[in-house]
Amino acid sequence: MPELPEVEVICRGLSPLLVGKQIKSVEIMCDKLRFPLPNDLAKSLQGLVFFRVSRRSKYLLFQFEVCSDKAAVLVWHLGMTGQFHVLDQSSPVFKHEHVRVNLENGTALCYRDTRRFGYVDLLSLQAIETHKWFIQLGPEPLEENFTVDYLIHCCENRKVPIKSLLMDAHVVVGVGNIYANEALFRSGIDPGKAAGSVSQERLARLRDVIREVLNDAIAAGGSTISDFVKADGKPGYFAHQFRVYGRENEPCYDCGKLIRRRVQSGRSTFYCLGCQR
């Protein structure tokens, strides 16, 4: 499943290919992904001009220049296997391609999704904040409002393990399992430690490190941006960055002790006994 850095890279990759371009027509090969596509999606999008491509949590937000109150933003979640490509309109339809948005400039935004867990809605800008997908979400980890004081406040008196707290989207969005593991390693915190017992100094470090690991991953993924115009291109995980994730029984780069793995809330937790306490 794409994590926040992958979605951010997709967003940055698509933006220059779409912004300012007008939609000529929309072909729908399959009208139900995880949920049915919005009624009249093709008709609603026809003639709109892309104004901005942005991201909230792991949702891509395609905002349009000229829009009715109802159809200001196309919200798209990639689910497990969703991929976007921008190709020439003459390109043959992919296997598992479900939606193709043809642009006036001769290119097409193609959405393919093998497992069809992606989902889509058309919303007004105002409706986003109160929509059920967004209303409960915490701050973006890379934005100003994810402050040290905020993280300290979220951890106060909490007995839940710090790793589970980081992965709770009500607290902060987009810190998935991989990045929670990496951030806790880089800040030297035992993933199983109760959130409320981590010192304020260490939480301050943790907040900085969360941004660091996400930004590093986005930077590592930046080199895949050109793949959006190739049929076989797809953004992967930025694996060469990982210092603990997926490294069970391999030596820690910092202290040489073997990386351990345990299952915590149903997810693999990788950590170093030498470096994290």
Ligand SMILES: [Zn+2]
């Ligand atoms: Zn270590």
